Amino acid sequence: MIRVILPQHLRTLAHVGTEVTLEIEGQVTQRSVLDALEARYPMLRGTIRDQVTQERRAFLRFFACEEDLSHELPDALLPTLSRREQSRFYHWCDCGAGSIFSWGLETS
Numbered sequence: 001m002i003r004v005i006l007p008q009h010l011r012t013l014a015h016v017g018t019e020v021t022l023e024i025e026g027q028v029t030q031r032s033v034l035d036a037l038e039a040r041y042p043m044l045r046g047t048i049r050d051q052v053t054q055e056r057r058a059f060l061r062f063f064a065c066e067e068d069l070s071h072e073l074p075d076a077l078l079p080t081l082s083r084r085e086q087s088r089f090y091h092w093c094d095c096g097a098g099s100i101f102s103w104g105l106e107t108s
Contacts (some may be wrong), residue, residue: 002033010048014041030062031074 002022006014014020022036031054038045049056054074056062062069069076 002028002036004033004037010044013043013047016041028078029075030069030072030078033078034074 002024004020004022005018006016006020011018020037020040022033022040024032024036026032034048037048045051047057048060056070060070062072069078
């Protein structure tokens, strides 16, 4: 299960609360998380990544375990949280005019 925390303006657009959960089939990558998020909330298409190039928006940064993953390949596997670390989130961080996202990947 992936827990995603959206910034306020995207919560408003998607009509959701602070946190949404996603089930990801197969390998968990930035691309698979974004694909699942955009499939469940189609109104978010184009807000996180360009619809044509699939590249992240310029002011959007992706973080996981306090590590910047913004320039990682979209199909690189995301790290998993141990049971002890499950209270921590993976972050897509606000960079000034950008947006804050957080995601947490829980192990079964």
